[in-house]
Amino acid sequence: MPDITSLDNHCDDMVGHNAILGHPLGVKPSGNALFARKNLRVTIGSFNLLPDELILILLEFLEGRSLLHIGQTCKAFYAFTRAEDLWKSLFIGSPPASFTWKGTWRSTYLNLPPLKTAILDCSTLYSDALHRPFYCAHISLGPYITNIPSRNEIARLPNLSPEEFQEKWFNTPFILTEPVKEWSAYKNWTVESLLSEYAETIFRAEAVDWPFKTYVEYMKNNSDESPLYLFDRAFVSKMGLKIGRPDEEPDATYWPPPCFGDDLFSVLGNDRPDRQWLIIGPERSGSSFHKDPNATSAWNAVVRGSKYWIMFPSSSKLPPPPGVYVSEDQSEVTSPLSIAEWLLGFHSEARRTPGCIEGICQEGEILHVPSGWWHLVVNIEPAIAITQNFIPRAHLSAALDFLGNKPDQVSGFRKDVHNPYERFVNNMREEHPDLLEQACEELKKKTEGKKRKWDEIIHGKTEQEGAGGSSEAGGFSFGFGDDGSDVEVP
Numbered sequence: 001m002p003d004i005t006s007l008d009n010h011c012d013d014m015v016g017h018n019a020i021l022g023h024p025l026g027v028k029p030s031g032n033a034l035f036a037r038k039n040l041r042v043t044i045g046s047f048n049l050l051p052d053e054l055i056l057i058l059l060e061f062l063e064g065r066s067l068l069h070i071g072q073t074c075k076a077f078y079a080f081t082r083a084e085d086l087w088k089s090l091f092i093g094s095p096p097a098s099f100t101w102k103g104t105w106r107s108t109y110l111n112l113p114p115l116k117t118a119i120l121d122c123s124t125l126y127s128d129a130l131h132r133p134f135y136c137a138h139i140s141l142g143p144y145i146t147n148i149p150s151r152n153e154i155a156r157l158p159n160l161s162p163e164e165f166q167e168k169w170f171n172t173p174f175i176l177t178e179p180v181k182e183w184s185a186y187k188n189w190t191v192e193s194l195l196s197e198y199a200e201t202i203f204r205a206e207a208v209d210w211p212f213k214t215y216v217e218y219m220k221n222n223s224d225e226s227p228l229y230l231f232d233r234a235f236v237s238k239m240g241l242k243i244g245r246p247d248e249e250p251d252a253t254y255w256p257p258p259c260f261g262d263d264l265f266s267v268l269g270n271d272r273p274d275r276q277w278l279i280i281g282p283e284r285s286g287s288s289f290h291k292d293p294n295a296t297s298a299w300n301a302v303v304r305g306s307k308y309w310i311m312f313p314s315s316s317k318l319p320p321p322p323g324v325y326v327s328e329d330q331s332e333v334t335s336p337l338s339i340a341e342w343l344l345g346f347h348s349e350a351r352r353t354p355g356c357i358e359g360i361c362q363e364g365e366i367l368h369v370p371s372g373w374w375h376l377v378v379n380i381e382p383a384i385a386i387t388q389n390f391i392p393r394a395h396l397s398a399a400l401d402f403l404g405n406k407p408d409q410v411s412g413f414r415k416d417v418h419n420p421y422e423r424f425v426n427n428m429r430e431e432h433p434d435l436l437e438q439a440c441e442e443l444k445k446k447t448e449g450k451k452r453k454w455d456e457i458i459h460g461k462t463e464q465e466g467a468g469g470s471s472e473a474g475g476f477s478f479g480f481g482d483d484g485s486d487v488e489v490p
């Protein structure tokens with residue numbers, strides 16, 4: 001991470017400001033304008049009528065040369081045009097064929113050595129929109145990851161048997177401290193060791209595909225509020241890895257801990273959705289609140305580094321976690337833009353909210369994310385992890401419900417796999433008819449329960465009357481999406 005204060009003294013106009021945490025030009029939060037005698041914003045003419053956010057949106061329409069020109073008109077516009085998101089979008093919109101990461105998106109896009117970047121004194125410009133990203137990029141994670149109330153703590157166990165998982169733990173987050181320590185990935189992988197073997201291998205990091213050596217440059221030297229996160233679903237083939245229990249596959253890099261049991265998505269063979277990802281990122285990178293795809297459960301194994309997790313159960317009766325807003329059909333999740341912003345604004349409320357579970361998954365440990373649980377994850381130090389999603393027996397009904405009733409939200413299948421729900425049900429009927437029947441029963445009960453409640457509310461029916469009426473009126477069925485059945489809708 002560049003030391004932004006060390007960039008002083010390279011421009012005549014630089015004043016030795018002791019910037020409020022973060023902003024390289026000394027821009028201060030908006031509140032400071034209240035008692036300020038001078039405000040740089042008056043120099044932007046009619047634009048002064050517009051809120052900062054709108055000015056930034058307008059600047060998004062400009063290409064690099066115009067941004068540079070408008071930045072030369074006055075200090076305030078210079079500060080606006082230094083917003084890193086503008087340059088990140090330009091870079092991602094038209095990535096140069098070859099480039100060297102230079103510590104910021106602006107310097108990288110313009111191919112400028114960082115020390116050639118002017119540091120004008122903008123300490124009389126007051127803007128939350130400009131100050132916030134730099135502030136968020138430097139907050140200390142300490143207060144959020146310490147003093148976890150004991151009632152919130154994620155259970156920690158050495159290991160579990162498949163029976164214990166299936167009977168008692170399938171719907172509870174937990175951390176296992178033993179299994180990953182056996183993996184060759186745990187014994188051998190570091191950023192440096194991967195670099196020596198895979199420097200030129202292209203990995204996906206959100207919207208970019210970069211050689212690993214470029215990502216490592218970025219990882220070691222960036223000040224992004226939300227650092228790019230390497231999240232690659234094809235790493236096994238790209239790296240030529242072998243996966244499997246060591247007795248069957250002596251060269252295996254890792255293997256899923258046996259306690260999680262069979263993954264029922266494997267009945268789909270090669271038509272199954274994406275299931276495994278290599279995850280690498282610097283301190284402060286991570287995943288903002290989400291539930292995992294297709295109502296799957298997951299495990300997440302920390303090979304290097306450590307991760308802070310905060311999790312909430314979900315159900316139609318529970319609200320989403322504080323600061324997270326979900327559209328009626330749950331297809332869209334809106335939460336503050338960055339993890340740091342969520343921590344600043346909502347962490348203390350979240351910690352007090354019933355159901356909240358928190359913990360740190362240390363190097364060599366693996367965490368279980370049950371189907372449907374909300375989670376936010378932040379890397380406390382540079383981290384390498386492997387995650388795998390699966391359908392355990394105990395959550396088959398949740399997966400069927402999701403695939404059957406939320407087809408527009410189903411994700412991760414190849415484009416040529418049509419009607420994954422139908423395929424999954426057919427293959428389950430072939431390979432595990434008993435499990436399918438059991439899950440079908442569970443869903444029927446759930447639907448009838450909901451229908452009963454609905455009838456009581458709407459028609460004032462008694463429990464018995466409602467129950468009788470509901471199955472006739474078409475409770476859950478394994479029709480293929482044309483009967484309008486939806487366990488969420490009465």
Ligand SMILES: O=C(O)CCC(=O)C(=O)O
Pocket residue numbers: 277279286287292298300307375377378385387
């Ligand atoms: O390691 C992380 O950032 C968490 C990843 C995660 O939540 C996921 O893969 O669904």
Ligand SMILES: [Fe+2]
Pocket residue numbers: 287290291292298369375
């Ligand atoms: Fe996740």
